[in-house]
Every structure is written in structure tokens, then in C-alpha cells.
Amino acid sequence: MTDTRRWTLRTENTSYTVRLSPDGPWAELDAWGPLGVEDGPSALDWSHRTHFITPADAAPAEYVPHGLRPFTGADLVASRPGAERGVWWEFASAEEVDGTLRLAFADDVLGLRTVLCYESVPGTDVVLRWTELTCTGDEELRLERVDSAGVNIPVTGTARLTYLTGQWSQEFQRTQLDLPRGTFTMGSVQGVPGHAYAPWLAVQDGTSEAAYGLALQWPGNWHMTAEAEPGGAVRVRAGRVPHEGAVFLAPGETLATPRLACAFSPDGLDGLARVWHRYERHLTGERLDRPRKVLYNSWEATGFDVDAAGQLELAEVAADIGAELFVVDDGWFTGRGDDTGGLGDWYPDPAAFPHGFGRFVDDVRALGLDFGLWVEPEAVSPASRLYAEHPEWVYRIDDRPARLVRNQLLLDLGRADVQDFVIATLDRLLTEHPVSYLKWDMNRPPTERGRPGTGHADHLDLDARHVAGYLRVLDHLRAAHPDVTVEGCAGGGGRIEHATIARTDVVWPSDNTAPLDRLAIQHGFLHAHAPHVMSSWVTDAPGVFDPRPRSLAFRFVNAMCGVLGIGADLRAWTPEQRAEAARWIARYKDVRDVVHRGEVHLLGSPADPTFGVQYDAPEAGRTVVAALSTGRLDGAPLVPGRPARLRLRGLQPTARYRDAAAERTYSGAHLLHHGLPFAWSAAHDAELVVLTRL
Numbered sequence: 001m002t003d004t005r006r007w008t009l010r011t012e013n014t015s016y017t018v019r020l021s022p023d024g025p026w027a028e029l030d031a032w033g034p035l036g037v038e039d040g041p042s043a044l045d046w047s048h049r050t051h052f053i054t055p056a057d058a059a060p061a062e063y064v065p066h067g068l069r070p071f072t073g074a075d076l077v078a079s080r081p082g083a084e085r086g087v088w089w090e091f092a093s094a095e096e097v098d099g100t101l102r103l104a105f106a107d108d109v110l111g112l113r114t115v116l117c118y119e120s121v122p123g124t125d126v127v128l129r130w131t132e133l134t135c136t137g138d139e140e141l142r143l144e145r146v147d148s149a150g151v152n153i154p155v156t157g158t159a160r161l162t163y164l165t166g167q168w169s170q171e172f173q174r175t176q177l178d179l180p181r182g183t184f185t186m187g188s189v190q191g192v193p194g195h196a197y198a199p200w201l202a203v204q205d206g207t208s209e210a211a212y213g214l215a216l217q218w219p220g221n222w223h224m225t226a227e228a229e230p231g232g233a234v235r236v237r238a239g240r241v242p243h244e245g246a247v248f249l250a251p252g253e254t255l256a257t258p259r260l261a262c263a264f265s266p267d268g269l270d271g272l273a274r275v276w277h278r279y280e281r282h283l284t285g286e287r288l289d290r291p292r293k294v295l296y297n298s299w300e301a302t303g304f305d306v307d308a309a310g311q312l313e314l315a316e317v318a319a320d321i322g323a324e325l326f327v328v329d330d331g332w333f334t335g336r337g338d339d340t341g342g343l344g345d346w347y348p349d350p351a352a353f354p355h356g357f358g359r360f361v362d363d364v365r366a367l368g369l370d371f372g373l374w375v376e377p378e379a380v381s382p383a384s385r386l387y388a389e390h391p392e393w394v395y396r397i398d399d400r401p402a403r404l405v406r407n408q409l410l411l412d413l414g415r416a417d418v419q420d421f422v423i424a425t426l427d428r429l430l431t432e433h434p435v436s437y438l439k440w441d442m443n444r445p446p447t448e449r450g451r452p453g454t455g456h457a458d459h460l461d462l463d464a465r466h467v468a469g470y471l472r473v474l475d476h477l478r479a480a481h482p483d484v485t486v487e488g489c490a491g492g493g494g495r496i497e498h499a500t501i502a503r504t505d506v507v508w509p510s511d512n513t514a515p516l517d518r519l520a521i522q523h524g525f526l527h528a529h530a531p532h533v534m535s536s537w538v539t540d541a542p543g544v545f546d547p548r549p550r551s552l553a554f555r556f557v558n559a560m561c562g563v564l565g566i567g568a569d570l571r572a573w574t575p576e577q578r579a580e581a582a583r584w585i586a587r588y589k590d591v592r593d594v595v596h597r598g599e600v601h602l603l604g605s606p607a608d609p610t611f612g613v614q615y616d617a618p619e620a621g622r623t624v625v626a627a628l629s630t631g632r633l634d635g636a637p638l639v640p641g642r643p644a645r646l647r648l649r650g651l652q653p654t655a656r657y658r659d660a661a662a663e664r665t666y667s668g669a670h671l672l673h674h675g676l677p678f679a680w681s682a683a684h685d686a687e688l689v690v691l692t693r694l
Helices: 267-287 308-321 357-366 385-389 416-432 462-480 515-528 552-559 575-598 668-674
Strands: 008-011 016-022 027-034 076-079 091-099 098-105 111-119 126-135 141-154 159-165 173-181 180-190 197-203 211-216 222-229 234-239 247-249 254-256 259-264 294-295 325-328 370-375 437-440 485-488 535-538 562-566 599-602 608-615 622-629 644-646 656-659 665-666 674-678 686-693
Touching: 008 098, 008 111, 016 098, 027 141, 027 665, 076 126, 126 141, 126 247, 141 211, 141 608, 159 222, 159 515, 173 180, 173 515, 180 197, 197 222, 197 234, 197 267, 197 515, 211 222, 211 234, 211 267, 247 254, 259 267, 267 515, 267 575, 267 599, 294 308, 294 357, 294 535, 308 325, 308 357, 308 552, 308 665, 325 437, 325 562, 325 622, 357 370, 370 416, 416 437, 416 462, 437 599, 462 485, 515 552, 515 608, 552 575, 552 622, 552 686, 562 575, 575 622, 575 686, 608 644, 622 644, 622 674, 656 668, 665 668
Parallel strands: 294 325, 294 562, 325 370, 370 437, 437 485, 535 562
Antiparallel strands: 008 016, 016 027, 076 141, 091 098, 098 111, 111 126, 126 254, 126 259, 141 234, 141 247, 159 173, 159 197, 180 222, 197 211, 211 259, 222 234, 599 608, 608 622, 622 686, 644 674, 656 665, 656 686
């Protein structure tokens, strides 16, 4: 920090400087970028040359309430019942509390105290921003907009936005848009971040490689809006979207908005990805020290047809090829012969496990495998005993029918009694049996979002309450069962953001495991999220969604780019396929520490004939390169006789690197400028190269 009128938050290589405006009661961005720029002029400039002030001419305020500058848009819209909307605040105080800068502004007429909060994250180039709003009057306040922050990004030309789009089975598609002027917005009102957009955005100046990144830490409804204005600035607003359009704040009550993570890298999107990876390793904390075990999941082999004999047959083969964990997916509990029943009644089906579920679990563990279960705690089937006993626990609007999605209803996890039921259920499952892995799924959004018997939902803030309940259950799991690995899933990648990642060990990017489709999904995912949280499976090919063939080697190398799992029907594999799988799993175990902790470089894109992901562990002197041929469908090279190449990054030009498997040694300069060669063919479409620095 500097003085009482200007503050600088320093991260690993970046600074974020704010100051109090000399012209008005707000805080301004002074600079954001590499260390040192806070000592020069602001990266944003404004002129005040005209009485008709445009957004570009006004100072780049950190947080704008409706009322003070209505012509620039608002991050906060507040009012008292029956009164005009608007906040006219004055600066109240500034303090540093436990490393957090807190700038307070007060509107005594409205009865609102607003605190802008800033916190740098140790070991990263990330600054967290959020806002705390307190009703200080004797009347409740109506908050129509409660953004976490408004972020000003300097540009000198056309702004380039990079964001992640998709739909179910096609999540995390990297998408780019040039925004010379105007407004771009994205978000979700599905009760989760959703499949269509991830709450993540990168902004680059068209004339510069530097990249600014923003990610909202909120697993509910959200929005992110970028406005490109004349004068050289892009302003990004981000925050939660209140249920029913507003939040009501009672006298004395404080609302804290979700954290908005702000990141910067001078090394473009590839460098920005590494900043996000370091941040997510920080969120994982000590859990990063636990190896992510090689998983086998039975879903794609058996579907709902779960019984002890069939599952044990799969477990035996999984153990033989080197898997370390066996997860029984959907279909293990009473009433779950298909997707029309069973949810909510979380007891093993005695018909499927005639010798008892405990005996079955013991038999799996006797093979040397850990044991895991799939659950969907937020869902309930209409035919379940739970729904018969507690029909009031589901979202529903009085006098309206409840709509089925995927033949199920959604529990109101904002209710304390529902949270207690879910916690008790998970505690029972995790203590009655040695379950060490829990896959938490969610397969439908809230539709009729009301709470029966409570009247109109406008004062209930149901979205935020559901989020709070979801996070409370996850926090309980982390505290009461710290050794259990938790996987986050929502119909694939529908609920992946930093609040979930901080409380889980891995997340499921997509239900689509087809090799080439998955390659594009993982490419986008790794721009925003770290490999140690990316669960990825080897499944049978051609896939359900994508018929394009790829070898078993391709499927393994692709899945080894994150946390390796297998979901194929191993009973149908030949002895040769099983032996090859065992070799790949052994190689993965040798390199997974580098993959999960190393510095990542994305080498090209899946649109290129050859694509790769590079993982560096400089202290250990190891570099791992996952290389994949994405060319012709038969795997043949585009130019016969000419090897493909991947130019590596971040190596020492004067050092020498040894590929022991190929018995070849390269100079760092050769790998950086000429590249690592690959001789693709119809039978050879993937390689995993391990280089050791000599």
C-alpha cells in the first residue's frame, strides 16, 4: 500500500493501483499491469473538453452507482421503497484489514454503506475484488443490480475478447470477438454457470500481446458485460444476477458480492492460462499434494444395469491394467432401473447386491482399488419415498404444476432442512462404507423456482440461498471427510467456477468423451482452468457424439493431459488393448506430478494438423509433451515424408534435453526454433514425449 489517497496492490509480477478521485466521491483506476507502471501516468486518459461528458471523458471509476454518473451505466442500482433510484455517496474511510484494502463510501440519505474490497493472492498475478453493501437506515433497500466490480482495461485499438462458449456436450469452445465499439454481454439464469458460457473473459488490445483476465467466483446466476467506448478503454462489469430481479436488504443486514478474480499476463492468452493455473493450485492448497488416482468409472460400460457380478468383472480388469480407483456411477441405489426413479432414496439396491453392499465394496477393495460412488444430491424422483414424505422440499410455485426435466425435480437446497438431509445422507454413505471418492452430479436447472407456502419469492433470493446451501454442504464434506476426493459435475461442465474448484478436487468438463471433440473441449478448458482439476476419460471409439476414429494411443495421450480416467467397457477389449492400456497408465503415473504441477504451454490449437500441450517442471528438469495428430481422419500426414513439428516454449536455449525413449538429444534452441519432430501415420497419431534436462 502507498498513501491515504492512492493504494497499490502488488502481486507476483503485477500491480493494481487505485486512488480517490479529486473530482468526485469515487475511486478511480490509476493503473493495472506489470510492476512499475503505477509510478507513471495512468494507462487511461480523459480530457473533460466538453460539458457533454461521455464514458470515455469521465474518470475510469472503480465502482459506479446509479445516480452519480447515470450516463456511464451503473454497477449498483439501489432504492428505498417508494423512492427514486440512486446513490449519492461520500467517501467515508480507508483501511487495510488482514491484507485486504477496504474503501468505504456512505449515503446517509439512502441509508447505504458500500465497501470496495481488494485483495492480492500470494504467489499469483491475481487480484480479487468484491463489494460489501450494508443497509444503515431504518427501511429496507431494494438492490436491482449488485455487481462485484467494474474493471477498466486500457486499449489503444480494437479490443479482442476471448471467451468460452458451447452447449451440453460441446462445452468450453474457445471463441473470439473483436469489439471496436459497443457492448458485449454473456451469462446464465439457469441456477448454475451453465453450458453456454463460462464465467471467464480475456481482453486484449489489438496492438498488444498482453492479456487481462476476469473470472467470477459464483456457482449461480451471473452476468459479465464488456463495453468498448471511445477514448481507449474497455469497462467490464461482472456479478451475480438476483432471482426475481432484485435483492432486498433489511436494516442492519450486509450483502457481500461474489469475488471477481482479475488476472494479467504480458505473455498473451498462453501466459494468462498459466496465471489461472497457479491461482487454482493456490485454491487447492494442501490437497494438491495428494496424487490424483487413475479412475475407472462403470457408466459407459453398464449404464443403469448395475449389479455386483458385472461391476466386479469390470473392477478386476481395471485393476489388472493399473487403475487405482473404481467408481460405480448411476444405477446403484433402490428404484434406479432407469432415469424415472430412485433419486432421493440413497440406499444400495439389495437386488443388485445380493450378498450386501458392504461385501461388494470389500471385494472391490480386495483388488487393490479404492472405491467411489456417483450421487445427485440436489435431485429427487417423483416416485421416491423422499418426495412422498417431503413434497414441500422441491422448487414449485403455488397453484402451478411442477415440471419434470430428465424425469426429476430439483430440491430447494436453500432450505436448512434440505441441507441437513443432504449432509446426513452423504455422511451415512461415507461412514458406513469405505468410500474414498464422491462424484456429485446435477442434471437439471431450476425451472419453477418458488418455495411453496411462502408467498411471492421476490424477498427470498432463492438463487443465492441455493448457492449458499450448495457451498455449505461442500464445506462440510471438506471438513468432515478431508480424505475423500470430490468430483464436481453438472450434466458435464455446467457448474465449473472458482467457488466449486476451491471445494472439490476435480471437475468434469463434458459428458462428451469422443477423442477429437474432447480435444477441443480440453483446449478451451485449459485456457481457464488447471490440468490437476480436469477429469478426462479414455472411452470406446468411435464415440457416441463424434464418429471420427482415433487410436487407443490418441485417447490415452489426450486423457493424460489432465486427470486420467477410463470409462470404456474393458470386458470387450482384446488382450493386446489391455496390455497397451497398462503401458499408458504406467507412463501416466510416471509423469502425472509434472502434468498437475508444471507450467503449461498450449502448442497451437486443435484446428492445426499437429497440436500439443507442454508441461514443464523446471526444478525437476523434466518436460512432458502430449502431441496429437488432428489431420486426416485416417491419421496419415498431410505432406507424406515430411515430419510434423511442435515448437516448444520456455526452455533454456543453451541447455540440452534428452528423450530417453527415442534415444535422442536436442538443444534447447533446436526445440524452441526448429521444433520437436513427429512422423505421423495411419497407425501412429499420438505421442507422449518426456524430456530430461541434462
